[in-house]
Amino acid sequence: MQGTVGELGEFGLIRExxxxxEPTPAVDLGPGDDAAVVKAPDGRVVATTDVLIEGRHFRRDWSTAYDVGRKSAAQNLADVAAMGAVPTAILLGFVAPADLPATWATELMDGLRDECKVAGAAVVGGDVVRGDAVTLAITALGDLQGRRPVLRSGAQVGDVVAVTGWLGWSAAGLTVLQRGFRSPRAFVxxxxxxxxxxxxxxxxxxLGATSMVDVSDGLVADLGHVAAASGVDIDLRAADFDVPxxxxxxxxxxxxxxxxxxxxGGEDHAIVATFPKSVQLPARWRVVGEVVRTARPGRGGRVTVDGAPWERVGGWDHFAAE
Amino acid sequence: MQGTVGELGEFGLIRExxxxxEPTPAVDLGPGDDAAVVKAPDGRVVATTDVLIEGRHFRRDWSTAYDVGRKSAAQNLADVAAMGAVPTAILLGFVAPADLPATWATELMDGLRDECKVAGAAVVGGDVVRGDAVTLAITALGDLQGRRPVLRSGAQVGDVVAVTGWLGWSAAGLTVLQRGFRSPRAFVxxxxxxxxxxxxxxxxxxLGATSMVDVSDGLVADLGHVAAASGVDIDLRAADFDVPxxxxxxxxxxxxxxxxxxxxGGEDHAIVATFPKSVQLPARWRVVGEVVRTARPGRGGRVTVDGAPWERVGGWDHFAAE
Known part of the structure; x- marks a missing residue:
């Protein structure tokens, strides 16, 4: 395909x-009407929205449009999974400059579609408008299949903290890119x-997780939300992490x-959860800490590493000075 | 409240x-976790997303933050209603410059909340990020309550075309504003x-509507989508419209x-639908035309006024030259 999204026009772009x-059986009605219709057999729907802006959340010179699509879908689908739900659908709000190559838009959509496929979901709708900065607003939906949602607020004293997925890989890859390198490839x-x-x-x-969150801002930062919501202190053991x-x-x-x-490091979207000690965890979960005590009154729960505060780079505040 | 969203910081802003x-009974879990949980008693969920950008979809000097909130919620909730569903929830993706007054953000949220209340819905979640242009990505959800969704594609030859709500008021108000006036107040x-x-x-x-759409881009333009999707020609009768x-x-x-x-004129979000002639329409529906014939093969359905093409300002192409 040649040309820009401006040359395609709104309706041409939407058509492309x-x-x-590709729909899934959960899609009763896909794009093209006032709204999509998605099956919600549980009788409840899980819903979450994230916004990603060029230059802030991705760079067109560091990531292909396809990868931006994969990544932006992934971070929303992971939020759905971290509630204990199965992702069913995403919707895309897409802001594009008129001079954006049309192929960038179509490859973005290919990435969204393929990441949805990994998660068992489908792109069901969206909106495209013209603007100065490429901006993606992604909403993901999911079905709980009868499960109670696993909240941040359920961690109990004595629970183990366990994690599955990748930790630190995205941050290591970002450091590599920031230094001007393109390898080691696995981390990039x-x-x-x-x-x-x-x-x-x-x-x-x-399995009976008492609390759960996906690691988007960094393990200590995201567990900090769990500690605060649950009113508990969490201690991690540095030696229990596997540094490749x-x-x-x-x-x-x-x-x-x-x-x-x-x-x-954030953006790997590992999943971290607390479980009663009695739960037998499958092999790919790694126990890395424990809920050690109720938070002191008047002070939010906190996360320590080997009993000491973890004072290094914390979470990400989107309005903090750059 | 004083200061800017940058001074509040991401978490301070989210807290405000x-x-x-205000939740409704349909909200099982509101903001603050990885995702919201909203009741979907029908077993299907209706979902739609729109993006609004400052300068393109609203102007801060013409509309208050509260009105922008009301309007941006309204256009999404109307899409849900036009499927035959009852709105249940919206999520907000909010891009804000760091120097945006914090009161602008909170008044925006008040507007979203109040418009949701009119429609019986609630704001259940969202995301805030920093960016150059105030941008709102709104996703609305709804419940069909056992109804079949009313699509654009179901109009039948012989159906009447009927409309309810306001037509042309927003466009007249915009013209007034563009000429530098602030009245007549009702239109502004x-x-x-x-x-x-x-x-x-x-x-x-x-009542048995065979097709339905909300009027966001203009009646002729939006009925054009119905005509195209249904493969029919529609004729409107100018004399049947009520021009105040x-x-x-x-x-x-x-x-x-x-x-x-x-x-x-768009943006009033009237609702237009086609019905079999036999349907007794309530008083606030106005019959303004008819589905006159099957579209000629190889040519999409079209909309005429008193039998002639309506060649004036058509719909809105978001990537067309400005």
């Missing part, structure tokens, strides 16, 4: 984008295209303690 | 915004804050045929 989609790829363990969310709910040898090598090369990436 | 919300208000007849969507479905005397006066003052506003 929707032509690439992890930054461009996270692989959230979607299946682990509903599975954790079935290659990540340690990158750390040495760039002068960064790789534990920083593992504990504070 | 969510503090203003209609532009700032549309009043879609939400109840009429599900009611039309129950005050609208005629504005038209005369600014040299515009008010029928242009009625037939081509």
């Amino acid at each position: 984008l929707t032509a690439r989609l 790829e992890a930054h461009r295209r996270p692989e959230p363990p979607y299946h682990a969310g509903p599975a954790a709910a079935d 040898a290659q990540m340690a090598d990158i750390g040495q090369a760039v002068g960064v303690d790789p534990l920083l990436w593992v504990l504070s | 915004l969510t503090a203003r919300l 208000e209609a532009h700032r804050r549309p009043e879609p007849p939400y109840h009429a969507g599900p009611a039309a479905a129950d 005397a005050q609208m005629a006066d504005i038209g005369q003052a600014v040299g515009v045929d008010p029928l242009l506003w009625v037939l081509s």
